[in-house]
Amino acid sequence: MNIKRRLALRFVFQLSIAGIVSLLIVVLSGLWVIRQYAEIQISRDFASVGLERLVESSKLTTDGFEFEPGLLERVKKNNGWLQSLDENGQVERSYNTPNDVPKQYTSGQLMEYWLNKNAFPYEIYLWVQKKEGKLFTLIYGTRNELTPLFEQVKAEARFSGSELVIPEKAASRLRSLGGFVQLLDSNGAELASFNKPKGVESRYKIDDMVVRTLYFYRFDDRILTSYEEDTGRTWIVGLPNITSGKVDRGWLPPEGKVLLTAMTVMFIALIIVFTLLSLWNAHRFGVPMLHMLAWLNSLGKAEFKEPLDRRGIAVSRKRSGEWRSRYRVFAEVLYSIDHLAATLLRDQKLREQNKHLREEWISGITHDLKTPLSSIKGYTHMLAEDSYEWSLEEVRKFSRIMLEKAAHMDTLINDLAMSYRISAGMQQEDGERIELNEWLGAALERAGASPSFNKERIRFVPADKPLYAKLHKPWMERVIANIAANVWLYNPPETILTVKVEEVEDRGQVALSFSDNGNGMDGDTANRLFERYYRGTDSASSTDGSGLGMAISKGLVEAMSGEITVRTYPGTGTTIRVTFPIMK
CATH class of the missing domain: 3.30.565.10 (Histidine kinase-like ATPase, C-terminal domain)
Known part of the structure; x- marks a missing residue:
């Protein structure tokens, strides 16, 4: 497999892993958002959402139904209580139930409590379902804080000038529970208020109070209203839907905060994933590239060996001689650089040898040229000597020797010229x-x-x-x-x-x-x-x-x-x- 395919497979694999991790982060964030939304719904309306979840998660044992511990904790957090009844109205199991709550109910008594026709300090919700062949009756109750406060405010509160005067006991209770009081005129506009939190309307349309009363679980507050025939004014008393404390009334609703948190965490997680991937790529691919660049730089300085680590081992190889994992993908490039280094080293040695041989050869050629030249020069001096008269036979002999030496010199010169013509690319x-x-x-x-x-x-x-x-x-x-x-x-x-x-x-x-x-x-x-x-x-x-x-x-x-x-x-x-x- 060539380097192109190996790099393509590496990057496809990395991007696939990054995509899977990103998808997993998105899925986990989505699941977390769904879970948090469910928790918000349970907190706001445990009577509807929580009871259904409680029944669905229950298990039938020999001692009756067992409920999910997390939902039971939610009952306690909401300051509520729970009872499970058999078909005869006998309480089989109970959780966080106050002492003033009955342990057995008759049909008429249960209906009186449920419809608030009988004085009962709790507001109860019923869930009846048949599960695993057994009729399932579940009672969920919470202390009815709103009705007594509403009755007290309606009886004792008054409007003085531009302010509401609330009895101290009711005012203290309203503050502790995060409740509020509003007085509206005949057009639904607010005349005065007490302890009103941010986000609560100051003007109500004709259908606003109907919707808020029937679908209270959709809102942060649950309200009760009273209309005065003679003045046309309307009293409103409200308490947070989360009975364990005040509603968080920030600049975003709880769902918005959950979504913003999930998106922020998801964004940070994705940045971390891709940052780690980038650092890994820099380590995985950048280090070998820097090593190869350093090696090529060494070649430019006539240092032909691969750079070594502190232990004197080639950086790209293990002690066994195998490629290290991060260098394996660049094997062809490293082989090419290694081959280039070997070629450059061989060429350098050849140049040195050729230089030495050229010097020896020039020395030999010089000797070969000087030897016949010395003979020619010697015979020429002999012929030019005035003190001796050479015979015709001796002159011819000297001339033949001089011609032979001159021919030999001509051969040497021609060979030298031919050699350089060939090296220059003779046509x-x-x-x-x-x-x-x-x-x-x-x-x-x-x-x-x-x-x-x-x-x-x-x-x-x-x-x-x-x-x-x-x-x-x-x-x-x-x-x-x-x-x-x-x-x-x-x-x-x-x-x-x-x-x-x-x-x-x-x-x-x-x-x-x-x-x-x-x-x-x-x-x-x-x-x-x-x-x-x-x-x-x-x-x-x-x-x-x-x-x-x-x-x-x-x-x-x-x-x-x-x-x-x-x-x-x-x-x-x-x-x-x-x-x-x-x-x-």
């Missing part, structure tokens, strides 16, 4: 179609005719059929001369050179093999045979070679779209193989 000459058997035989005859060589030591094995290639004859002759010279210069006098022409059918090529039975070469010499600044022997060991012959041969062969290779082992001889595309 390919137009070749011609040559039949290799005939042409190579003639070229070897010419090479063997040279005084430096012995044609008896050359064996030619032509192909069994005519083979053609497109070659530039002068270049090819130079290649053959250089290969032959290399054989004679660096092998014993009895060395035999075998030249063979053959077809490489599976590759569509023709091959020229130059094999000798001489000394052979070691691996280092064979690998560097075609380098410009490398000599397998001391450059001063012979005055007949320039040390550039094989490098020039390689350049010329490649300029003719060919390929040259060497196969050799010490003591077994050498085979140089030159191949060209075959022509039909």
Whole structure:
């Protein structure tokens, strides 16, 4: 799997996890909001919502019904009490029930209490349901604080000037319970009020009091009203729906606060999730990138080793050599940088070696040029000497020697010029179609005719059929001369050179093999045979070679779209193989 796919999978996986976590946060927030809304509804109207929940969560045991402890705590928090009756009106179970509440009821008595026709200090609510084959009657009661306060205010309160005068006992009770009193005129506008909290209307429409009385559980307060026929005024006494204390009358209703809290927590949680994801990505992907940049910066400073940690171990690897998990996704990049570092290090070493070899080669070439030049200079001084008269035969002898040395110098200079032409990218000459058997035989005859060589030591094995290639004859002759010279210069006098022409059918090529039975070469010499600044022997060991012959041969062969290779082992001889595309 390449780096593109690995990164794509990593990011898809991370975004999927982040999406799942975000969805989970949203779902949990939604569930929390629903639960809080239910708690608000239970707090406001436990008689309707709470009793239903209480029945639904109940379990039938041998001792009767057992209720959810959390809802029982809500009964106590609302200063209420609970009784469970059997079919005969006998109390089976009770919770937080005051002593003045009956332990058994008759049908008529229960109806009197429920309809408030009998003096009873509690307001009761009934829930009758059949569950698990048994009739379920549940009584929920809360102390009736509103009715006594309403009766007391209606009997004793009065309107004086612009203020309401409330009896001290009723006023104290109203303050402690968070209740209030309002006096309205005939148009529903407020004339005066006592202890009125924020959020309570100062003007009522004709249907407002009806709605607030019938659907009291929808509002923060429950009210009772009294109308005065003679004055047209209306008295209102209200208490919070949450009987355990005052209603929170902030700038938002409880539902709004719950929703705002949920959204705030959800937003903070999402920010934390994505911040952690960003930090994890920075650690997971940023650290390897910084490491790779540091490594590339080191390469620019010619420091080729991967940066190490304090323990001397490569930062990207474990002690076992495996990639660390955060670096594994960038394996291809790290391999490429490692390969680049190895290549740069090898090139640096080669440059240093080439510099050393070039200095040695220049020293050798200088020696090779100075040696014939010294001979020419010496014979020239001899001929120019006035004190001695040389014979015609001696002059001709000196002249031949000087010509040979000059020719050798010319060869050295030509080889040097050819070497630099090849390294500069020599243009390919137009070749011609040559039949290799005939042409190579003639070229070897010419090479063997040279005084430096012995044609008896050359064996030619032509192909069994005519083979053609497109070659530039002068270049090819130079290649053959250089290969032959290399054989004679660096092998014993009895060395035999075998030249063979053959077809490489599976590759569509023709091959020229130059094999000798001489000394052979070691691996280092064979690998560097075609380098410009490398000599397998001391450059001063012979005055007949320039040390550039094989490098020039390689350049010329490649300029003719060919390929040259060497196969050799010490003591077994050498085979140089030159191949060209075959022509039909």
